[in-house]
Amino acid sequence: MEIPQRKPNRLSEYDYGQEGAYFVTLCTQNRSRLFQMELPVGNGLCAVPDGVGGGNGTTHRSCPTAGNAIIHKWVQETENKFPNIAIDKYVIMPDHLHLIVTIKERHAGRSLPDVMRFFKTMTTNDYIRGVKDGTLTPFDGKLWQKSYYDHVIRNQQDYNEIWQYIENNPTKWIMMHGRP
DSSP: OOOOOOOOSSOTTOOTTSSEEEEEEEEBGGGOOOSOOOSSOEEGGGSSOTTSSSSSOOOOTTOOSHHHHHHHHHHHHHHHHOTTEEEEEEEEOSSEEEEEEEEOSOOTTOSHHHHHHHHHHHHHHHHHHHHHTTSSOOOSSOSBOSSOEEEEEOSHHHHHHHHHHHHHHHHHHHHHHOOO
16 A cells, blocks of 8 residues: 655745745644633744743743743744744744744754754653643643644735734634634
8 A cells, every 4th residue: 555645845946044034833733732822922022921931930921821831932942042043923822833933144054944843842842841740731642743834935015914814813713713
């Protein structure tokens, strides 16, 4: 029996290490609802609420769960590890995460796949620690689905539309699914 081939997720001839902006979506494995939807949506220097990731164990009202605190922490730490990138905007949804990742300058070993591999690995490791200490909901197999969706943002209008999509995603979720 022949095993079906997965459709490639990346553009075959595109250099994901070049300067530019990318819209990225990560989904939890089996679309498990492991996170809590948040408002306001994170963006730029305001992405990490006060008290999150600072090592003092405190959280801010806009970061109500330990799972979400992990996402906020690793958004900030990813920008620290990869100083050539910025996470311009993101939103945490119950079963997925949307981000706009901008590569500000070319740097060897600092492409979008490198950034996403680091982010997924570190959030998974932190989440597993939370499961082991009983503060987070266990997950089946893997935290994140294999790979991720990306879209190369081609111009300012595309960027603005994606920014608005991220901004509106929580409201759209509530209209379709009700409050999580």
